[in-house]
Amino acid sequence: MTQGAPSVGVVIAHVNTFTLTGLEPRRVTVEVDLRAGLPAFTIVGLGDQAVREARERVRAAIHNSGFAFPDKRVTVNLAPAYLRKSGPGFDLAIACGVLAASGQIPLEHLDRLAIFGELALGGAIRPGRGVLAVAEGVRDAGLEGLVVAAERAGEAALVDTITVHGASSLAQAAALLRGLPVDGAPGAAAGPAHEALTRAAPSTAIVDLADVRGHASVLGSLTIAAAGGHNLLFTGPPGTGKTMLARRLPSILPPLTRPEALEVTRIQSVVGLRGATSLLVERPFRAPHHHISASGLVGGGAVPVPGEATLAHHGVLFLDELSEFSRDALEALRQPLEDGRVAIVRGQRTAIYPTRIMLVAATNPCPCGYLGSDRCRCSEPELARHRRRLSGPLLDRIDLQVHVARPSAEELRGPAHCSSATERERVMLARERQLARLEGSRATCNAHMDAAQVRRLVRLAPDAERELWRDYDKGALSARGHQRVLRVARTVADLAGSETVGRVHVLHALALRRDGVAEAESA
Amino acid sequence: MSAPIAGTAACADCLRRSWLLAALAPNLDLVWKRRRPLRDVLSLDDLALVEALGGKERAGLLARHAAFDVAAALRACARAAVEPVCVHDHRFPGRLRTGPGGPRLLHVAGGLGRLGRLAGGGARDGDAVPAVAIVGTRRASPEGLEMASALGRGLARAGVTVVSGMALGIDSAAHVGALDGGAATVAVLAGAAEIAYPRSKSVLHKRIVAEACAVSELPPGFEPFRWCFPARNRIIAGLAQLTVVVEGAERSGSLITADFASALGREVAAVPGRATSPRTRGSNGLIRDGAAVILGVDDVLDAVLGFDRVPDPGQAGRRAGTIGPELAELLDAVAGGCDTVAALARTPAEADAALLGLAELEGHGLLRRSGGGRYVLMGG
Numbered sequence: 001m002t003q004g005a006p007s008v009g010v011v012i013a014h015v016n017t018f019t020l021t022g023l024e025p026r027r028v029t030v031e032v033d034l035r036a037g038l039p040a041f042t043i044v045g046l047g048d049q050a051v052r053e054a055r056e057r058v059r060a061a062i063h064n065s066g067f068a069f070p071d072k073r074v075t076v077n078l079a080p081a082y083l084r085k086s087g088p089g090f091d092l093a094i095a096c097g098v099l100a101a102s103g104q105i106p107l108e109h110l111d112r113l114a115i116f117g118e119l120a121l122g123g124a125i126r127p128g129r130g131v132l133a134v135a136e137g138v139r140d141a142g143l144e145g146l147v148v149a150a151e152r153a154g155e156a157a158l159v160d161t162i163t164v165h166g167a168s169s170l171a172q173a174a175a176l177l178r179g180l181p182v183d184g185a186p187g188a189a190a191g192p193a194h195e196a197l198t199r200a201a202p203s204t205a206i207v208d209l210a211d212v213r214g215h216a217s218v219l220g221s222l223t224i225a226a227a228g229g230h231n232l233l234f235t236g237p238p239g240t241g242k243t244m245l246a247r248r249l250p251s252i253l254p255p256l257t258r259p260e261a262l263e264v265t266r267i268q269s270v271v272g273l274r275g276a277t278s279l280l281v282e283r284p285f286r287a288p289h290h291h292i293s294a295s296g297l298v299g300g301g302a303v304p305v306p307g308e309a310t311l312a313h314h315g316v317l318f319l320d321e322l323s324e325f326s327r328d329a330l331e332a333l334r335q336p337l338e339d340g341r342v343a344i345v346r347g348q349r350t351a352i353y354p355t356r357i358m359l360v361a362a363t364n365p366c367p368c369g370y371l372g373s374d375r376c377r378c379s380e381p382e383l384a385r386h387r388r389r390l391s392g393p394l395l396d397r398i399d400l401q402v403h404v405a406r407p408s409a410e411e412l413r414g415p416a417h418c419s420s421a422t423e424r425e426r427v428m429l430a431r432e433r434q435l436a437r438l439e440g441s442r443a444t445c446n447a448h449m450d451a452a453q454v455r456r457l458v459r460l461a462p463d464a465e466r467e468l469w470r471d472y473d474k475g476a477l478s479a480r481g482h483q484r485v486l487r488v489a490r491t492v493a494d495l496a497g498s499e500t501v502g503r504v505h506v507l508h509a510l511a512l513r514r515d516g517v518a519e520a521e522s523a
Numbered sequence: 524m525s526a527p528i529a530g531t532a533a534c535a536d537c538l539r540r541s542w543l544l545a546a547l548a549p550n551l552d553l554v555w556k557r558r559r560p561l562r563d564v565l566s567l568d569d570l571a572l573v574e575a576l577g578g579k580e581r582a583g584l585l586a587r588h589a590a591f592d593v594a595a596a597l598r599a600c601a602r603a604a605v606e607p608v609c610v611h612d613h614r615f616p617g618r619l620r621t622g623p624g625g626p627r628l629l630h631v632a633g634g635l636g637r638l639g640r641l642a643g644g645g646a647r648d649g650d651a652v653p654a655v656a657i658v659g660t661r662r663a664s665p666e667g668l669e670m671a672s673a674l675g676r677g678l679a680r681a682g683v684t685v686v687s688g689m690a691l692g693i694d695s696a697a698h699v700g701a702l703d704g705g706a707a708t709v710a711v712l713a714g715a716a717e718i719a720y721p722r723s724k725s726v727l728h729k730r731i732v733a734e735a736c737a738v739s740e741l742p743p744g745f746e747p748f749r750w751c752f753p754a755r756n757r758i759i760a761g762l763a764q765l766t767v768v769v770e771g772a773e774r775s776g777s778l779i780t781a782d783f784a785s786a787l788g789r790e791v792a793a794v795p796g797r798a799t800s801p802r803t804r805g806s807n808g809l810i811r812d813g814a815a816v817i818l819g820v821d822d823v824l825d826a827v828l829g830f831d832r833v834p835d836p837g838q839a840g841r842r843a844g845t846i847g848p849e850l851a852e853l854l855d856a857v858a859g860g861c862d863t864v865a866a867l868a869r870t871p872a873e874a875d876a877a878l879l880g881l882a883e884l885e886g887h888g889l890l891r892r893s894g895g896g897r898y899v900l901m902g903g
Contacts, residue, residue, distance in 0.1 A: 215865075216868050216871050216873065216874045217868055217874040218865075218874075219871045235895075235896070236896070365894055371895045373895065380691045380723070384723070403865075403896020405865030411869075418871065507886070508878060508879055508882070510885075510886075512878070
């Protein structure tokens with residue numbers, strides 16, 4: 001024992017790691033201080049229960065990996081101290097910090113790397129959530145590399161400017177930090193992910209429009225919705241195929257672009273839906289049950305978590321039985337639909353989740369479903385209640401409203417009208433026209449054009465203009481409805497390969513504008 | 524025989540009668556449920572009515588009857604902005620003077636003058652304002668509603684008053700059509716004239732009181748009992764020279780109106796519906812039993828005004844000029860029952876064409892979208 005000198009025995013190690021606020025990575029520095037005194041292990045820095053419990057995991061993992069846990073007063077600080085930290089992702093960084101502070105691994109590499117992972121008591125590194133977001137944080141912070149669980153190395157490697165070191169145990173991670181070779185390739189190849197994007201058709205689409213019989217009057221609207229990214233509402237009696245048709249929408253949507261794919265993959269990684277080793281190519285399709293709460297739909301909770309609208313980002317949010325959803329949930333959907341994102345404010349943290357979705361909904365036209373036929377048994381007040389529930393601001397944001405009729409027996413025996421492959425080809429061509437036109441703006445399809453873009457980019461033929469204003473003057477069209485018709489007409493023209501929006505395109509858009517479901521009775 | 528109180532159009536006896544009906548209303552409901560002919564009961568005089576229905580309250584009722592405060596009744600009318608008019612005044616609609624069992628007094632919201640213009644005269648043949656009752660089911664089909672409002676519009680435009688009961692469905696559609704066609708309409712209510720019943724029709728009620736008029740047999744503030752609806756129907760039938768049933772099931776209120784009309788010797792007509800539909804079984808039954816068939820407003824006008832009237836140039840002529848043969852064919856198909864895109868098209872290409880055609884016809888104001896993806900013809 002050296003006596004007296006207070007500096008003796010004091011070592012501080014700094015380890016970089018990340019925590020997630022919403023989907024955003026925040027850099028956190030793990031500081032480890034060893035001090036002579038009664039052996040103790042304290043973690044400070046606004047951690048939640050999972051962070052406090054890291055003490056036990058770290059201690060056991062260090063012992064079980066053949067290292068010695070220092071017989072000293074160990075203080076771990078997670079800086080910055082004001083930021084609330086949650087989750088078990090700090091375990092590995094804390095353990096490495098303790099080992100470095102006690103001289104069991106060198107300090108030298110730590111300032112160039114970030115370390116992220118949860119430890120098992122035996123010393124193994126568990127795959128955690130949100131590795132892609134962390135890897136993006138590493139890149140943005142200007143660090144060189146990232147040590148993560150071997151299973152997640154492929155996901156982290158999607159960020160191709162950083163070096164990813166996969167380790168499956170604390171011992172491996174320590175060996176890595178000592179500069180020793182580690183079994184297994186550090187950092188999975190990023191190659192396959194890029195290849196995946198260049199493939200034209202989604203390989204895993206199980207459902208196809210070629211399975212659909214009848215519904216000649218509906219298929220066109222499905223293609224229009226896919227081509228322009230328009231929100232779509234199906235109404236019709238029970239059992240006619242509304243859900244079946246909606247589920248086939250992803251099969252004709254264009255694949256995700258690379259930036260979109262990164263966003264979607266990051267979201268899915270953060271919520272732990274899948275451990276991605278490659279980028280997602282297909283657009284997400286989410287179909288929450290109608291008992292979902294408002295926060296389940298748009299995100300929320302004491303510690304904010306993303307909702308279904310975010311999980312459907314760049315994809316389709318399908319609400320079956322729209323009228324059965326709670327009023328609250330549907331109201332909550334308005335802002336995300338309008339802004340393409342939702343901000344959830346909780347105390348000192350604000351999580352912003354992206355929600356650029358295509359809303360597809362299906363509903364019965366009345367409580368019994370048979371409105372307009374003799375089978376309808378709904379009373380006037382029931383109808384009014386149904387209409388009230390559906391009408392209003394949400395319906396106002398749905399561009400296409402299409403009635404799905406019951407196909408006849410003859411139609412069911414007949415041939416399919418089209419296949420997903422051919423429709424997808426048309427959709428892609430129409431999207432290309434839109435992308436070229438919208439070059440340099442945030443919008444990527446007609447549905448996302450703002451008012452100024454609509455004014456500038458939707459060029460109407462003179463007779464089309466007259467057609468539209470005639471409806472407007474009759475009072476049949478609101479100002480917002482007017483804009484919507486223009487966007488849809490633009491898409492119809494894009495599908496037809498026409499740069500000018502003609503009269504037939506406007507008429508087509510007008511015809512798809514509104515089904516009778518929300519219409520008040522004439523009296 | 525009593526004379527109207529000075530400055531009003533109602534006499535004390537008739538005001539008291541109206542009060543008595545309201546006071547006996549719960550008991551009358553029991554009578555109605557036992558299926559005693561309403562007309563027989565209502566033709567009893569005041570004292571006999573109390574004797575027959577008063578039950579244990581007879582003595583109290585007789586005392587209140589004797590002490591009836593006419594001034595208070597008139598004040599209540601003034602507060603509710605309704606004017607009473609009784610059979611003893613010349614302004615009482617002549618066609619309503621139907622003898623025993625008929626109404627003796629009407630409370631009018633919207634003005635006596637207006638009632639005179641819309642339903643006046645008729646004391647002698649030939650000088651009556653033409654009036655037609657349009658009645659039907661509360662749960663109407665989109666076609667039925669469209670038919671009712673088209674008839675209402677066309678009749679009002681031709682100067683024929685549309686009488687109906689402001690119920691949900693056909694009745695209200697007829698009133699709305701008539702208001703749009705020039706406000707020639709009278710709503711006969713089962714409750715008080717100044718109260719919108721059903722309450723969901725309060726906007727329509729306000730419009731009717733502001734532009735046309737609403738009448739009721741019962742005093743201000745009265746909320747209807749079940750017998751009041753058939754009683755109201757006898758006034759509807761009485762005010763009109765022709766009763767048209769648009770859609771009505773068997774044993775429906777509209778058939779009761781038709782029964783009253785034929786009992787009064789007035790004409791009954793019906794709009795035919797699908798043979799198998801329960802919703803139109805009643806109205807189709809009337810046709811089977813000899814009611815006139817109504818296919819459009821012209822048929823009603825023929826029946827009311829005679830064949831020698833100057834025909835309205837109408838929309839038919841204008842239509843033919845504005846749309847091409849293909850659109851006309853499409854319009855015919857919709858009229859023939861192929862009223863959804865799905866029914867009109869077999870392939871996506873046909874569907875697109877049909878959709879465009881329908882949008883065009885809608886733009887011309889010849890079609891309107893309705894529930895369930897259906898299109899209905901705009902009449903009148």
